[in-house]
Amino acid sequence: MQSRLTEVTLASANGEQKRVLDSILNGPRGNLDGPFLAWIHSPALADTAQALGAFCRYHTGLPLRLSELAILTTAAQWQSQAEWQIHEPIAHEAGVSQAITEAIRTGLEPKFQAEDERLIYRLTTELYHTKRISDALYHNAREQFGEPVLVELIGLLGYYALVAMTLNAFSVRRNTGQPLPFTER
Structure with a gap:
């Protein structure tokens, strides 16, 4: 990974950075990748974001296939190169088709076979485009996923927008x- 920030390594890190680095490297991620290259410059932010990110990525009530679909839709919305590069292979491994990811990447509406994928995509894109979720879509999503998972999905979208x-x-x-x-623009 590369970034425009000064690289923080174990050798160059201060005490707080070392504590957070140790936590990240020994956690479920196991690497200082993606946004953590930036966040490590603010150990308090990195520490807090790591906890939220671990929940959003590994512990919501969404199956991995649906959370990765939501993450890729967010990456496309923000045109986030690294977020896409990191999550596209994970999405494919989780069962999201190449045709769907390519449509999302290029700004086309995917042709979904699975209704839960269509619902995640519709909810995510409606929220990003209108800054709201219509009553009909909200009720449909609540019926499909339940309120706790719907709340977790919105948290996941917010977290990955921060990442992007x-x-x-x-x-x-x-x-x-x-x-x-x-x-690139």
Whole structure:
């Protein structure tokens, strides 16, 4: 990974940064990747964001397939290169089709086979485009997922929007040699 920020390593980290680095490296992530390259410059933010991120990524009531679909829809909304690069392979492993991810990446409406995927996509895109969720869509999502999971989904979207903004602001990229998923402005 690369970014426009000064790299923080175990050797260069201060005491608080080392504590947070240790927590991140020994947690479910196991690496200092993505937004943590930036957040480690503010250990208090990194510590708090890590806890929220671990919940959003690993402990919501959504199946991984649906949470990754929501994350990719967020990455496309923000045109976040690294967020897409990190989560597209995870989404495919979780069962989201290549056709769906490519449609989302290019701004087209995907052709969903699964109703739960269609609902996640509709809810996510409506919220990002209108800044609200219509009553009909809200009731449909509440019926499908239940209120606790719906609340968790909105939290997940907020967290990954924060991730996308962080990655974009600090030009965080994966050094893959592959073309970037989104055209740079």
